[in-house]
Amino acid sequence: MATHKVEQLVIATVGFFWCFLMWFSTAAFSPSIAAAYHLNIKALGLLASSAIWMAPIGRIVAGWASDRFGAPRTFAAILAGCGLVSIASAYTTDYKLLFIERVVVAIAGVSFVVGIQHVAQWFDAHEIGTAEGLYAGTGNVGAGMGALLLPRIFRTNYHGAFLWLGIFALVIAAWYLLRGSAAKTVEKRQLARSRSDMRGTLFVWSRYIAIALMLAYAMSFGLEIAMNAWLPGYFTRGFHNAILALGFTSVAGVQIAAGTFAAVQSFTASLFRPFAGFMSDLFQRKRWTPLPFIAKSLPYAPRLHWLGIALIFIAMSMAGLTLGGLTGSLHISVAVLVAMGVFISFGTGGTFALVPLLFPDRPGAAAGFIGGVSTAAAIVYPLIFASGSSIHMGYAVVALTMFVPFVAFYFWAARYERHPEEHGLVTSALAMEEA
Amino acid sequence: MSMHSSSDSVPHEPWYKYGVAFLLFEMAIAVAVSAYSLYMTFNGIGGFPGKH
Numbered sequence: 001m002a003t004h005k006v007e008q009l010v011i012a013t014v015g016f017f018w019c020f021l022m023w024f025s026t027a028a029f030s031p032s033i034a035a036a037y038h039l040n041i042k043a044l045g046l047l048a049s050s051a052i053w054m055a056p057i058g059r060i061v062a063g064w065a066s067d068r069f070g071a072p073r074t075f076a077a078i079l080a081g082c083g084l085v086s087i088a089s090a091y092t093t094d095y096k097l098l099f100i101e102r103v104v105v106a107i108a109g110v111s112f113v114v115g116i117q118h119v120a121q122w123f124d125a126h127e128i129g130t131a132e133g134l135y136a137g138t139g140n141v142g143a144g145m146g147a148l149l150l151p152r153i154f155r156t157n158y159h160g161a162f163l164w165l166g167i168f169a170l171v172i173a174a175w176y177l178l179r180g181s182a183a184k185t186v187e188k189r190q191l192a193r194s195r196s197d198m199r200g201t202l203f204v205w206s207r208y209i210a211i212a213l214m215l216a217y218a219m220s221f222g223l224e225i226a227m228n229a230w231l232p233g234y235f236t237r238g239f240h241n242a243i244l245a246l247g248f249t250s251v252a253g254v255q256i257a258a259g260t261f262a263a264v265q266s267f268t269a270s271l272f273r274p275f276a277g278f279m280s281d282l283f284q285r286k287r288w289t290p291l292p293f294i295a296k297s298l299p300y301a302p303r304l305h306w307l308g309i310a311l312i313f314i315a316m317s318m319a320g321l322t323l324g325g326l327t328g329s330l331h332i333s334v335a336v337l338v339a340m341g342v343f344i345s346f347g348t349g350g351t352f353a354l355v356p357l358l359f360p361d362r363p364g365a366a367a368g369f370i371g372g373v374s375t376a377a378a379i380v381y382p383l384i385f386a387s388g389s390s391i392h393m394g395y396a397v398v399a400l401t402m403f404v405p406f407v408a409f410y411f412w413a414a415r416y417e418r419h420p421e422e423h424g425l426v427t428s429a430l431a432m433e434e435a
Numbered sequence: 436m437s438m439h440s441s442s443d444s445v446p447h448e449p450w451y452k453y454g455v456a457f458l459l460f461e462m463a464i465a466v467a468v469s470a471y472s473l474y475m476t477f478n479g480i481g482g483f484p485g486k487h
Contacts, residue, residue: 006450127447130454137461246479257475264472271465274458330476338469 020142029158058110063368067196071118072180083169120356129353133277212413220347222377231262268341276349310346325392
């Protein structure tokens, strides 16, 4: 089959965009579902959080499956499976069954690592940052577009939305299967397949640099999806008087204001992500290695430095958000949030510009571990944000107790000037066998 | 900085400039949404679609 890597990038990006649209489509209709089934606030919270439940484990399995069976088959299976259940959920009238079906549909979110593996199998080292950034950034917009457009198109008719989302998922699955190609060369495909065993997975999971990248992704993407769920409530409660003073007095008005302020994080984090990958490529071309401690002579050392800079800025912006909140300034808080979204995109784009280069033989297993386990952080952050005496202090607490140690570990794990992937928790025998 | 990547000297393929153009377009959308939100923090109901 004659194809081009840009065609593969487009297929992966469209598939991922649609999967993200399905992933967050339940949240987009949660007020309608709550009204239809008379859900209380606790049940609504459970429905909202259920979207993330399958991500940590599901992404690990999906990463392995993409190495084993190839990205097109794996992606098509996810699209078709989630699409069929989405169609079934459109005709469901029992809430318990609907809840279970929407948890299954949320598995669509695991497709991220499959596309990462797919793109990594097609693009070369010097352009991988931009390619992965375009894939992930454009696909991530599906979440924001769903929240923005689905309620406007379908209003309260979530049955119709779930039906059409499922039907288009089936169409994209067929396209992926027909036109998708697993790797640029047969050799590359066979290498990924041959390394998709338990030993290979254990190798990735035990590497210090893989753990450091997983924590970096927890600081960036984990924070991004946690903030998606957290920020509307934060603005409503933390800046209630300021929003009222702006003239938003009705419940609907306060919701629109809080949602608009919260949206800056989601939009900047998603839409700046391709730029972050481009910057990683630029650092690489210019050989910029400004940070101390981090390796300077590795072939991809500048990309390690770019990610290090991003992590420092993410931690600083968390402190800035606390300061903005404590001063009571809505302007400062929204401005800091814009910066935070950009820094988060630097972190997400920077991380996945490195993953295929550090683990070129098993991109799926690496993407599954780093992109999967890190999402568990999205469950932890809101709990910490909500636990303090002041609603504004949680950001600083997370920065000090989690992000500072994560950044320190990253600097430590990225200090090796030769083969950082050889250093890990398991004895060097495993690494030597792999080398 | 002794070990330079072999990729340093590789020229970009034609697709790359379209990729960069698309990422700039996406950034412009993000900047517009951010600017609108910041505008709303100052002007409140004066900004579309906040007339509630």
